[in-house]
Amino acid sequence: MARIPINIKEGKVATEEDLIVGIDLGTTNSLVAYIKDGKSVAVKDGKGKSSLVPSIIHFTPIGRIEVGDEAKEKLLSDPANTIYSVKRLMGKSYKDVAGLENYFGYKIIDDDTESLVKIRANDRFFTPIELSAEILKALKVRVEGELGRPVHRAVITVPAYFNDAQRQATRDAGKLAGLDVLRIVNEPTAASLAYGLDKQNQEAQTIAVYDLGGGTFDISILHLHDGIFEVLSTNGDTFLGGDDFDRAIMDHWVAQYQLDPAELSQALRLKAEEAKKALSTEDTFQSSLNGYQVSLDRATFNALIQKYVQKTLDSCRQALKDAQLEPSQIDRVVMVGGTTRVPLIKSAVSAFFGKPVYDQLDPDEVVALGAAIQADVLAGNQKEVLLLDITPLSLGIETMGGLMDTIIPRNSKIPTKAGRQYTTSVDGQRNLKIAVYQGERDLVEHNRKLGEFILKGVPPMPAGLPKLEIQFILNADGILKVKARELRSNVEQEIEIRPSYGLSEEEMAKMLLESIQHAAEDMQVRGLLEARNEARNILLSADKFIRQNQEILSEEEVRKITEFRDRLQQATKGEDKDLINRIMEEINDFTRPLAQRAMDFVIAESLRGKKIND
Ligand code: ADP
Numbered sequence: 221m222a223r224i225p226i227n228i229k230e231g232k233v234a235t236e237e238d239l240i241v242g243i244d245l246g247t248t249n250s251l252v253a254y255i256k257d258g259k260s261v262a263v264k265d266g267k268g269k270s271s272l273v274p275s276i277i278h279f280t281p282i283g284r285i286e287v288g289d290e291a292k293e294k295l296l297s298d299p300a301n302t303i304y305s306v307k308r309l310m311g312k313s314y315k316d317v318a319g320l321e322n323y324f325g326y327k328i329i330d331d332d333t334e335s336l337v338k339i340r341a342n343d344r345f346f347t348p349i350e351l352s353a354e355i356l357k358a359l360k361v362r363v364e365g366e367l368g369r370p371v372h373r374a375v376i377t378v379p380a381y382f383n384d385a386q387r388q389a390t391r392d393a394g395k396l397a398g399l400d401v402l403r404i405v406n407e408p409t410a411a412s413l414a415y416g417l418d419k420q421n422q423e424a425q426t427i428a429v430y431d432l433g434g435g436t437f438d439i440s441i442l443h444l445h446d447g448i449f450e451v452l453s454t455n456g457d458t459f460l461g462g463d464d465f466d467r468a469i470m471d472h473w474v475a476q477y478q479l480d481p482a483e484l485s486q487a488l489r490l491k492a493e494e495a496k497k498a499l500s501t502e503d504t505f506q507s508s509l510n511g512y513q514v515s516l517d518r519a520t521f522n523a524l525i526q527k528y529v530q531k532t533l534d535s536c537r538q539a540l541k542d543a544q545l546e547p548s549q550i551d552r553v554v555m556v557g558g559t560t561r562v563p564l565i566k567s568a569v570s571a572f573f574g575k576p577v578y579d580q581l582d583p584d585e586v587v588a589l590g591a592a593i594q595a596d597v598l599a600g601n602q603k604e605v606l607l608l609d610i611t612p613l614s615l616g617i618e619t620m621g622g623l624m625d626t627i628i629p630r631n632s633k634i635p636t637k638a639g640r641q642y643t644t645s646v647d648g649q650r651n652l653k654i655a656v657y658q659g660e661r662d663l664v665e666h667n668r669k670l671g672e673f674i675l676k677g678v679p680p681m682p683a684g685l686p687k688l689e690i691q692f693i694l695n696a697d698g699i700l701k702v703k704a705r706e707l708r709s710n711v712e713q714e715i716e717i718r719p720s721y722g723l724s725e726e727e728m729a730k731m732l733l734e735s736i737q738h739a740a741e742d743m744q745v746r747g748l749l750e751a752r753n754e755a756r757n758i759l760l761s762a763d764k765f766i767r768q769n770q771e772i773l774s775e776e777e778v779r780k781i782t783e784f785r786d787r788l789q790q791a792t793k794g795e796d797k798d799l800i801n802r803i804m805e806e807i808n809d810f811t812r813p814l815a816q817r818a819m820d821f822v823i824a825e826s827l828r829g830k831k832i833n834d
């Protein structure tokens with residue numbers, strides 16, 4: 221299997237190497253780095269001040285999109301249309317984020333199902349993929365500005381615990397931003413690369429990466445042997461970070477100086493962060509805030525954050541336990557994230573592992589710097605025409621509406637295997653068709669069909685009940701085995717395919733190229749098809765809902781639901797996905813209290829999960 225460099229601009233196989241950049245797509249901040257004169261450097265803004273781009277997107281009333289510092293300023297003035305922490309939503313369904321509504325200042329459409337989340341801004345609906353793509357586009361513009369030439373290829377980092385769906389969402393965001401994502405790399409692996417830990421001639425080593433950012437904490441235990449990083453365990457807290465330290469300082473000042481928190485809120489928060497940062501290098505902090513004198517010394521600050529520090533160490537203990545290791549068995553400890561500049565953090569982590577920590581590189585930049593190193597390695601590899609250990613195109617199956625669902629993403633090392641569960645969308649389906657495709661486009665009709673088979677003899681069940689497990693096993697010879705099994709009945713079947721058979725390098729390059737050229741329109745079509753699929757489920761369950769809850773619904777309520785249903789039905793015939801989404805949102809808002817009343821029947825309940833095509 222070959223790895224093909226493509227020149228997107230000219231639309232052909234690239235003969236000359238172009239640069240691959242490294243991107244840290246963070247929850248709070250993102251940045252891009254590349255190798256300049258043999259050294260990894262992060263690209264700063266136009267003023268040469270900061271390399272960090274706040275991961276914030278603002279939609280202006282006229283539909284202009286602002287990203288980064290410009291968007292951050294709108295957090296207070298236009299919170300409903302200013303989207304932050306979108307990384308927390310990548311590859312997540314509504315059910316995954318239930319209970320987090322209050323954390324977000326913007327609207328996440330909650331329809332209580334397993335479909336992927338959408339975010340509403342100015343009456344339009346966006347997926348986390350589209351929003352992340354905006355951040356990536358801003359980074360692309362930044363690095364292109366610095367280099368004075370186009371950049372088309374990138375390595376993007378993700379947390380070690382990201383699952384397949386979250387990784388695929390990150391790839392899709394790259395594609396939508398016009399970037400060929402050559403590889404998704406784990407953040408702790410990138411940080412280790414930045415410190416050159418893979419270059420030390422040691423047989424094998426065990427590395428702990430302690431990453432404390434603005435709102436998240438991750439500890440990863442890695443095993444490094446023969447240049448390969450293996451994740452032994454991960455742990456952490458998705459709501460613990462520097463923001464908590466700021467809040468602790470605010471609460472302390474409010475109590476000490478009898479401040480009115482409402483009056484000062486944002487100024488107080490900024491002053492607290494300023495104090496925290498100052499105390500990373502100074503012993504005391506003194507300043508004034510709206511006429512009040514405020515001060516803080518490091519000992520008091522340390523006492524305020526002690527419980528958070530302990531919490532991170534508890535996570536470290538758990539991660540070690542899961543990896544079946546003692547602290548003394550860790551060879552290196554790498555510090556990542558802006559908050560690891562706090563001296564108490566450094567000393568506590570160093571004491572916990574009983575060794576000095578790696579903290580010489582800028583903890584904000586270290587992940588991006590490592591991603592750029594990985595990118596450079598890949599660029600070097602490109603000189604070899606043939607690489608036997610990579611699958612050049614994504615492999616997946618057709619799901620409802622003719623959509624491609626990738627199971628093994630392109631550039632996966634082989635041998636590899638991956639699996640996913642699906643269900644049905646029609647009552648009593650006995651035969652389930654599994655169609656296998658290769659390619660990067662969102663619709664299977666644009667991809668290459670590798671084969672199909674029918675899983676026969678599934679006992680009839682209501683839609684949504686069957687549990688169809690699909691497994692892809694790609695062996696070292698490039699032969700793909702596809703296994704399908706219905707878990708409730710244990711009916712199973714499999715086929716074998718050779719994905720590379722009859723496919724030339726030019727054809728592969730063409731497929732890759734087209735996927736990036738058509739990424740935006742593909743995303744539109746996917747959005748529309750997914751909205752229609754969701755609408756179809758709601759239409760089916762709306763009728764059931766009325767039928768089964770006649771006693772508890774008033775005539776007016778029945779009339780209202782019927783009216784909604786008709787409007788939705790009409791909308792699904794059109795091409796406006798935002799309209800479909802808006803009506804679904806209205807239906808959900810209207811039926812939620814009714815469904816609660818009906819308790820035993822929630823709309824859409826019986827129809828959850830991704831459906832295979834019927
Ligand atoms: P993320 O990984 O979540 O995107 P970062 O690694 O960029 O986050 O970390 C951001 C956090 O680092 C913020 O809470 C910020 O206040 C904190 N931070 C930045 N510089 C310092 C410093 N000098 N001392 C203490 N905390 C800092």
Ligand code: MG
Pocket residue numbers: 246247433557587
């Ligand atoms: Mg980070």
